[in-house]
Amino acid sequence: MPSSLSHPPTLLLLLLLLLFGITTTTTTTTHAFDIKYSTIDQIQQAFQNNHLTSRQLVQYYLDRIQALNPLLRAVIEINPDALDQADNADSERQTAQQRQLGGLHGIPILLKDSIGTKDRLNTTAGSLALLGSVVPRDAGVVEKLRQSGAVILGKASLTEWANFRSRGAPNGWCARSGQGRNPYVLTADTCSSSSGSAIAAAADLATVTLGTETDGSIICPSAMNSVVGIKPTVGLTSRSGVILISSRQDTIGPICRTVSDAVHVLDAIVGYDPRDAEATRDASGYVPVGGYRQFLRVSGLEGKRLGILRKGFFDAYPEGSIQALTFKQHFITLREKGAILVDDLEIANASTIVDFMNNGEFLVLPAEFKQSLNEYLSELIYSPVRSLTDIIDFNNKHKREERMEEIGQSILLLAESTKGIGPVEERAIDRMNQLSMQGLEKLMKENKLDGIVTPGAKIVSVLGIGGYPGISVPAGYASDGVPFGICFAGLKGSEPTLIELAYAFEQATNVRVPPSFKPSFMSVLADSL
Numbered sequence: 001m002p003s004s005l006s007h008p009p010t011l012l013l014l015l016l017l018l019l020f021g022i023t024t025t026t027t028t029t030t031h032a033f034d035i036k037y038s039t040i041d042q043i044q045q046a047f048q049n050n051h052l053t054s055r056q057l058v059q060y061y062l063d064r065i066q067a068l069n070p071l072l073r074a075v076i077e078i079n080p081d082a083l084d085q086a087d088n089a090d091s092e093r094q095t096a097q098q099r100q101l102g103g104l105h106g107i108p109i110l111l112k113d114s115i116g117t118k119d120r121l122n123t124t125a126g127s128l129a130l131l132g133s134v135v136p137r138d139a140g141v142v143e144k145l146r147q148s149g150a151v152i153l154g155k156a157s158l159t160e161w162a163n164f165r166s167r168g169a170p171n172g173w174c175a176r177s178g179q180g181r182n183p184y185v186l187t188a189d190t191c192s193s194s195s196g197s198a199i200a201a202a203a204d205l206a207t208v209t210l211g212t213e214t215d216g217s218i219i220c221p222s223a224m225n226s227v228v229g230i231k232p233t234v235g236l237t238s239r240s241g242v243i244l245i246s247s248r249q250d251t252i253g254p255i256c257r258t259v260s261d262a263v264h265v266l267d268a269i270v271g272y273d274p275r276d277a278e279a280t281r282d283a284s285g286y287v288p289v290g291g292y293r294q295f296l297r298v299s300g301l302e303g304k305r306l307g308i309l310r311k312g313f314f315d316a317y318p319e320g321s322i323q324a325l326t327f328k329q330h331f332i333t334l335r336e337k338g339a340i341l342v343d344d345l346e347i348a349n350a351s352t353i354v355d356f357m358n359n360g361e362f363l364v365l366p367a368e369f370k371q372s373l374n375e376y377l378s379e380l381i382y383s384p385v386r387s388l389t390d391i392i393d394f395n396n397k398h399k400r401e402e403r404m405e406e407i408g409q410s411i412l413l414l415a416e417s418t419k420g421i422g423p424v425e426e427r428a429i430d431r432m433n434q435l436s437m438q439g440l441e442k443l444m445k446e447n448k449l450d451g452i453v454t455p456g457a458k459i460v461s462v463l464g465i466g467g468y469p470g471i472s473v474p475a476g477y478a479s480d481g482v483p484f485g486i487c488f489a490g491l492k493g494s495e496p497t498l499i500e501l502a503y504a505f506e507q508a509t510n511v512r513v514p515p516s517f518k519p520s521f522m523s524v525l526a527d528s529l
């Protein structure tokens with residue numbers, strides 16, 4: 001654990017001050033502006049009115065991370081240069097015209113630890129094996145974030161190796177920072193693998209965060225931690241400089257507290273990147289002139305045809321459960337806001353598609369992972385490990401720190417045994433494409449749908465194997481207080497429509513409430529300090 005995240009018991013006082021909103025030195029100088037859970041628009045307004053500086057904002061998150069992270073474990077590292085970057089942003093704001101400033105100017109962001117940054121931060125996918133490695137350059141999305149003026153606050157935790165180390169690895173755990181926890185219900189699942197990003201967004205440890213998704217890694221933790229996640233069409237955002245599982249499936253996207261914040265981040269990171277040329281060239285045609293913010297329309301549901309998937313999706317919740325009752329109410333709201341619900345639809349071969357062992361992913365992802373990981377490692381300026389073989393050896397030599405007895409590394413070993421994309425993998429990829437064509441493509445076209453609506457993370461394999469986008473929005477809280485989400489999804493490039501749907505739904509329902517940090521939380525936290 002880096003010293004910047006150490007936590008002497010005296011911090012309990014600071015924590016109490018923070019959680020109960022008692023004014024601290026951070027906030028006394030901010031006049032009327034209350035930073036807590038603020039949005040990008042509110043922050044930009046406060047910057048303009050001189051009610052807030054970027055430095056104060058960064059300091060607020062640093063204090064909050066110091067207080068809450070010992071328990072939540074959402075942050076692996078803090079950027080030692082974050083305050084300097086904030087100072088730069090503050091002085092730029094004094095001299096520049098507002099229109100010259102990027103959309104995320106002075107806004108602190110946490111990045112999943114698989115996203116490379118060329119600065120003093122490590123990039124490790126949560127593994128001790130990559131600690132100290134030096135990347136050749138910023139990841140493509142980080143370059144764009146810096147151009148947009150964002151302050152890189154630090155690295156968020158994840159399920160180690162984006163949950164591609166072994167079957168049954170604990171969600172939210174990585175050797176670098178330990179067990180991430182759901183801020184709503186500490187014992188609840190954080191889901192995987194962009195867990196730290198979702199926890200941090202939920203608990204207000206940064207204004208916004210970035211995650212990555214191969215099959216569910218943005219949508220699922222967003223749903224479980226009551227935040228908004230956008231999984232963009234594959235290629236809409238560059239994957240260069242990111243530790244990937246699959247260049248065919250992986251995509252980088254925002255995890256934030258509101259749809260609007262997520263869309264601000266999306267606007268900053270989309271577009272062509274010569275280092276991920278093929279995918280980003282194809283997808284850059286989807287980026288609308290004027291960006292995505294224009295689709296934040298409260299009337300966005302009017303006249304939209306939405307497919308409702310019941311069998312295996314909404315039907316999975318027992319009748320009378322809070323989830324079933326809540327979704328029923330949401331359907332009424334969607335109709336009231338002008339949507340046409342096309343009910344009881346089924347995706348052909350859905351049960352095959354949602355089965356990781358059967359849909360082709362299990363055959364292909366290990367080979368793709370080995371290829372992309374070895375390529376990533378070969379480009380590092382310095383690294384203690386240079387191949388998947390080295391990483392496997394590292395884990396064997398660090399059994400205790402990497403919890404090898406319990407967790408093992410069965411998927412890494414499986415990946416190691418692969419020999420590139422051969423006929424078997426090609427056939428599996430063809431079949432995945434067929435499943436997508438006969439599945440979501442056909443359903444959407446035959447029913448002239450603008451989008452489909454599904455609960456939680458149940459749709460993620462459909463989106464994963466097809467490269468399709470989805471947006472998860474908070475939908476409710478189960479009887480035990482654990483959050484659940486609703487997902488709006490569609491065909492490639494349908495982000496403008498999905499943003500309309502997600503935003504209009506969010507504005508109509510206003511479901512998200514911040515974690516309450518109940519007394520039980522406080523006592524667990526006190527014990528952990």
Ligand SMILES: *[C@@H]1O[C@H](CO)[C@@H](O)[C@H](O)[C@H]1NC(C)=O
Nearest residue numbers: 002077078120121122131132
């Ligand atoms: C990165 O890792 C090194 C250990 O190799 C550590 O000394 C350094 O503090 C880490 N960087 C940050 C910003 O925590």
Ligand SMILES: *[C@@H]1O[C@H](CO)[C@@H](O)[C@H](O)[C@H]1NC(C)=O
Nearest residue numbers: 348349352431432434435438
């Ligand atoms: C999907 O299901 C249909 C009918 O059950 C079957 O004929 C078809 O081969 C399946 N598609 C794939 C790609 O498995």
